[in-house]
Amino acid sequence: MKKRVKIAFFDAKPYDRAWFGAALRDSNFAETEFEIDYFESKLSASTVKLAQGHDAVCAFVNDRVDRDVATDLEKYGIRLVALRCAGYNNVDLEAVWERVHVVRVPAYSPHAVAEHAAALLQTLNRKVHVAYNRIRDGNFALSGLVGRDLYGKTAGIIGTGKIGKILGRILAGYGMKLLLSDPYPDEAFVESINAMPGGQATYVDRDTLYRQSDVISLHCPLTPENRYMINERSIALMKREAIIVNTGRGGLIDTRALVEALKTDRIRGAGLDVYEEEELYFFEDWSMAPIRDDLLARLMQLPNVILTAHQAFLTEEALGEIARVTLANIDAWATGKPLDNEICYHCEGTGKGAECVRESGAACWVDTVPPAVTSPAAPSDTEIAGRQVCRKPFSYESERFTDEDDTCADGETPSD
Numbered sequence: 001m002k003k004r005v006k007i008a009f010f011d012a013k014p015y016d017r018a019w020f021g022a023a024l025r026d027s028n029f030a031e032t033e034f035e036i037d038y039f040e041s042k043l044s045a046s047t048v049k050l051a052q053g054h055d056a057v058c059a060f061v062n063d064r065v066d067r068d069v070a071t072d073l074e075k076y077g078i079r080l081v082a083l084r085c086a087g088y089n090n091v092d093l094e095a096v097w098e099r100v101h102v103v104r105v106p107a108y109s110p111h112a113v114a115e116h117a118a119a120l121l122q123t124l125n126r127k128v129h130v131a132y133n134r135i136r137d138g139n140f141a142l143s144g145l146v147g148r149d150l151y152g153k154t155a156g157i158i159g160t161g162k163i164g165k166i167l168g169r170i171l172a173g174y175g176m177k178l179l180l181s182d183p184y185p186d187e188a189f190v191e192s193i194n195a196m197p198g199g200q201a202t203y204v205d206r207d208t209l210y211r212q213s214d215v216i217s218l219h220c221p222l223t224p225e226n227r228y229m230i231n232e233r234s235i236a237l238m239k240r241e242a243i244i245v246n247t248g249r250g251g252l253i254d255t256r257a258l259v260e261a262l263k264t265d266r267i268r269g270a271g272l273d274v275y276e277e278e279e280l281y282f283f284e285d286w287s288m289a290p291i292r293d294d295l296l297a298r299l300m301q302l303p304n305v306i307l308t309a310h311q312a313f314l315t316e317e318a319l320g321e322i323a324r325v326t327l328a329n330i331d332a333w334a335t336g337k338p339l340d341n342e343i344c345y346h347c348e349g350t351g352k353g354a355e356c357v358r359e360s361g362a363a364c365w366v367d368t369v370p371p372a373v374t375s376p377a378a379p380s381d382t383e384i385a386g387r388q389v390c391r392k393p394f395s396y397e398s399e400r401f402t403d404e405d406d407t408c409a410d411g412e413t414p415s416d
């Protein structure tokens with residue numbers, strides 16, 4: 001008989017349901033059957049109760065897996081968090097160690113993200129966003145729309161992993177010279193660029209990259225060391241013509257320093273897919289509510305900024321791959337197969353840490369009890385032991401989880 005794995009799926013959007021639904025229909029796991037409960041709420045200490053009665057949790061970039069969440073998950077007997085993303089800066093890896101396994105999707109479509117970075121750059125450089133609005137107003141004037149040729153200019157790429165390298169190839173195709181920065185330089189990549197007609201690439205130190213680049217694109221992970229790598233000091237080194245592109249993580253940039261530089265034309269512009277305080281706003285419709293975050297409001301208003309709401313990954317190919325790999329990760333955990341995509345704070349995804357046993361065993365740490373995957377029927381989204389999930393119109397804050405036997409207050413409606 002197949003094992004039934006019940007998954008509590010947080011921060012669920014219609015496209016998640018569509019692509020996971022398709023992956024469930026198309027996949028045929030020999031030993032596992034999946035049942036997914038989709039919750040609109042983001043995972044946090046106040047919403048983790050929704051996971052009760054499930055076997056695994058599926059989380060995304062703005063779901064928080066901190067110490068409190070890990071403690072509650074362990075209490076509920078949940079031993080797996082399956083991230084449906086590559087980055088894991090939202091997980092306290094130390095807190096989950098030996099409590100909850102964490103798996104991720106290390107690469108779903110690096111092309112999707114690199115192509116979006118190129119789109120942000122092109123849009124900003126040629127002011128396509130301004131032209132689009134003008135034309136809709138019947139304004140066909142060109143003044144103020146002067147851009148710059150990218151051909152012959154210099155692009156600085158910080159982080160030459162999967163995404164950074166693809167963007168490097170795209171920009172080398174435009175005829176740009178590449179300055180690269182990465183603690184682990186990839187000389188074979190440099191050679192492959194230099195073998196392209198007119199291709200020029202070289203690794204340099206970060207200050208040289210800041211000083212000489214016309215475009216600076218960020219493709220490294222957010223770690224404590226990388227937080228605010230773009231700050232007042234690094235901006236002071238940049239050319240006045242510099243355009244910054246960030247599809248990495250918001251915390252790589254000190255937004256206050258960036259806004260100051262954009263307001264004063266200290267740099268030319270910024271194309272941002274991520275923002276350091278994006279959690280509350282991104283992925284939600286705030287069009288009928290005031291934006292209370294003044295820095296975000298300023299970024300939205302500046303004409304030399306293009307802001308997208310963490311959508312770089314959002315292609316059909318990437319969504320299909322995310323769903324496929326996430327289910328395969330959960331299946332591997334449920335059936336005791338090696339957890340190739342597990343991460344822990346000892347190995348940080350490499351399996352090489354002294355205490356991480358993944359190289360010799362199936363997972364980063366050894367379970368004392370086998371995964372419990374034939375769970376009792378889970379409570380529904382709107383009803384857990386007499387409790388309800390209530391939502392205020394236009395508040396867009398996380399749904400509220402009522403006390404036992406309590407009901408939604410005036411002005412709140414049960415979440416559907």
Ligand SMILES: NC(=O)c1ccc[n+]([C@@H]2O[C@H](COP(=O)([O-])OP(=O)(O)OC[C@H]3O[C@@H](n4cnc5c(N)ncnc54)[C@H](O)[C@@H]3O)[C@@H](O)[C@H]2O)c1
Nearest residue numbers: 087159160161162163164181182219220221247248312313
């Ligand atoms: N906006 C989106 O939708 C989206 C989607 C996927 C990934 N991302 C972000 O993109 C980042 C890069 O993804 P990837 O798949 O290319 O990762 P990757 O692991 O393949 O590459 C990251 C590279 O950054 C390098 N690096 C680390 N610290 C650095 C530093 N201080 N300076 C320079 N380089 C440094 C690493 O050595 C590595 O080569 C992820 O960490 C994630 O935060 C964003």
